[in-house]
Amino acid sequence: MTDTKIVDKQYVANTYNRFPVEIVSGKGSYVYDENGKEYIDMGSGIGVTSFGISDDVWQKAVTQQLSKVQHMSNLYYTQPCAQLAELLCKKTGMKKVFFSNSGAESNECSIKVARKYAAEKKGADYSTIVTLVNSFHGRTLTTLSATGQDHYHELFQPLTPGFVHTPANDLNALIETVKANKVAGIMMEIIQGEGGVLPLDADFVKGVAKFAKENDIVLMIDEVQTGNGRTGELYAYMNYGIQPDVVSTAKGIGGGLPLGATMLGEKVENVLGFGDHGSTFGGNPVCCAGALSIIERIDDALLADVKKKSKYIFDELANAEGVESMSGLGLMIGIKPSKKTAGDVLKICMEKGVLCLTAKDKVRLLPALNIPMEALEKAVKVIKEALV
Ligand SMILES: *Cc1c(COP(=O)(O)O)cnc(C)c1O
Numbered sequence: 001m002t003d004t005k006i007v008d009k010q011y012v013a014n015t016y017n018r019f020p021v022e023i024v025s026g027k028g029s030y031v032y033d034e035n036g037k038e039y040i041d042m043g044s045g046i047g048v049t050s051f052g053i054s055d056d057v058w059q060k061a062v063t064q065q066l067s068k069v070q071h072m073s074n075l076y077y078t079q080p081c082a083q084l085a086e087l088l089c090k091k092t093g094m095k096k097v098f099f100s101n102s103g104a105e106s107n108e109c110s111i112k113v114a115r116k117y118a119a120e121k122k123g124a125d126y127s128t129i130v131t132l133v134n135s136f137h138g139r140t141l142t143t144l145s146a147t148g149q150d151h152y153h154e155l156f157q158p159l160t161p162g163f164v165h166t167p168a169n170d171l172n173a174l175i176e177t178v179k180a181n182k183v184a185g186i187m188m189e190i191i192q193g194e195g196g197v198l199p200l201d202a203d204f205v206k207g208v209a210k211f212a213k214e215n216d217i218v219l220m221i222d223e224v225q226t227g228n229g230r231t232g233e234l235y236a237y238m239n240y241g242i243q244p245d246v247v248s249t250a251k252g253i254g255g256g257l258p259l260g261a262t263m264l265g266e267k268v269e270n271v272l273g274f275g276d277h278g279s280t281f282g283g284n285p286v287c288c289a290g291a292l293s294i295i296e297r298i299d300d301a302l303l304a305d306v307k308k309k310s311k312y313i314f315d316e317l318a319n320a321e322g323v324e325s326m327s328g329l330g331l332m333i334g335i336k337p338s339k340k341t342a343g344d345v346l347k348i349c350m351e352k353g354v355l356c357l358t359a360k361d362k363v364r365l366l367p368a369l370n371i372p373m374e375a376l377e378k379a380v381k382v383i384k385e386a387l388v
Contacts, residue, residue: 005020021033021034026041027052028054028055028371028372029053039353040354040375040382041355041367042354042365043356044252044366044367044368046225047193047252047366048254048255049252050229050298050369055255057293057297058255058290058293058294061289061290062257062290065285068285070285070286071284071286072285073280074279074280074282074283078288080289080291081099081285081288084097084099084283085097088261089263091234091295092234092235092263093243094263095265095266096269097261097262098264099261100250100261101259101284103138103224103248104138104143105140106224106248106250106260106262107138107248108143110185110187111129111142112272113246114185114187114246114268116272117271118185119184120271122182126182128162128163128181129146129164129185130165130174130178130183130185130187131147131164131186131187132148132166132188132189132192133165134148135149135168135187135222137187141159144156144159145159145162146187169200171203171211174208178211183217185217185219185220186219187221187222188200188220189221189223189226191225191226191231191236191328191332193332194360196327196361197328198327199327209240218267218268219246220245221237225366227247227251228253229252230252230330230332230366232329235247236329245268246262246263246264246265248260248261249261253295256290258281258287259290302369306330306331307330313365314326314333317387321387321388322338322339322340322388323337331366333365333366334359334363334365335364335365336362337363337387339387341361342359345363346363348386354383
C-alpha cells in the first residue's frame with residue numbers, strides 16, 4: 001500500500017469505503033492513479049466535474065479569480081457571485097438565488113423558504129414538508145429527515161421533525177398525505193439518483209406541480225444531481241414543462257469546487273429577508289467564477305450533444321447481454337445487470353480502466369458532459385464486456 005492509503009486509513013474518519021486506488025492527476029475524462037494507470041472517468045466525481053478534470057476554460061476562470069480575490073465574506077459585493085445569480089435567473093426564469101456550499105445546504109435553504117412562506121401565508125403550524133419514499137436530499141440532520149430512506153435515519157434520532165414521505169408516482173397518495181398534514185412544501189428529485197437512477201413519471205410530476213399551485217404549496221425540486229445540463233436540459237424539471245417555486249442545485253454547478261445554489265421563483269422571491277439565512281463561504285468568488293464558466297457553456301449545442309451521447313449509450317447497452325433494464329435521462333444513466341451485481345461490474349470495469357458508480361442495484365454512469373466520443377466508445381465497450 002502507498003503511504004497515502006496507510007495514512008488515510010489511520011487518520012481519516014471511516015465513513016468512506018474507498019476503492020484501493022489513489023487518483024493523482026487527470027485531464028478531461030481521463031484520470032491516472034499512483035502507478036500511472038489510465039482510467040476513463042464515467043462518474044465525474046459523482047456528477048461534479050461537469051467538463052471533466054482540470055478543464056482549461058474552468059481552470060482559467062478559477063485561477064484568474066484566485067489571483068484577484070479569493071474570499072471577502074458576504075459583507076461585500078463581488079462580481080462573480082452577482083453575475084452567476086443573473087445568469088441562472090436569465091436561463092431559468094427564476095428571480096433570485098441564495099448561494100451555499102453543498103447540496104444538503106441548498107436543500108436546507110429550500111426548506112427554510114417553504115416554511116417561512118407558509119408560516120406567513122397560512123400560519124406557523126403549516127410547517128410539514130412532504131418528500132418521496134426512496135429520495136435522497138443530503139446528510140445534515142434536517143436533510144436526512146427529508147430523505148425518504150429509513151436506513152439513513154436509524155442511529156441519528158431524533159431527527160428534525162416535520163417531514164413525511166409518500167410513494168413516488170402515486171399522486172392520490174401524495175394528495176392524501178397533504179390533506180392529512182399541515183403542509184408548507186413538497187420536495188422531490190426529478191430522477192431519484194442515489195435511490196437507483198429512477199425518473200419520476202411525467203404525469204406524476206405534472207400532477208404534483210398542478211396540485212401544489214392550486215393549493216399554494218411551495219414546490220421544491222432538488223436538482224443537486226440532475227441539474228446543470230446533466231439530463232440534456234439545463235435543469236431536469238425542464239424536461240417536464242413545469243415551473244417549480246424553488247430549485248436547489250450543487251454538484252455539477254461548480255465544476256469541482258464546492259457551491260450550492262437555491263433558486264427562488266416569483267412566489268417566494270422575497271420570502272428571505274436580512275438575517276433570515278446566510279453562509280460564510282456561500283457565493284465564494286472563486287467557486288462562482290468557475291460556475292459561471294460552466295453555466296455559460298451549457299447552451300443548446302452542448303445539450304443536444306448530451307442527448308446524442310445518451311442515445312448512443314442506450315442504443316449500445318439496452319439490449320446487450322447481461323443488461324436487465326436501463327433507466328435515466330441524458331448522461332445520468334442506470335444499468336441494472338442481470339448476471340452480476342452492480343458492485344462486481346464496477347470492479348471489473350475498474351480493472352479494465354473504466355471508473356463507474358453504483359446506485360442501489362444499478363451501475364450508474366455520470367460522465368463529463370463533454371466526454372469525447374472516443375473515450376465514451378471505449379468505456380461502453382468495457383462496460384459491455386463487464387456485464388456478461
Ligand atoms: C448528492 C445529493 C445531495 C447532497 O449533496 P451534498 O453536496 O453531498 O450535500 C442532495 N440531493 C441530491 C439529489 C443529491 O444527489
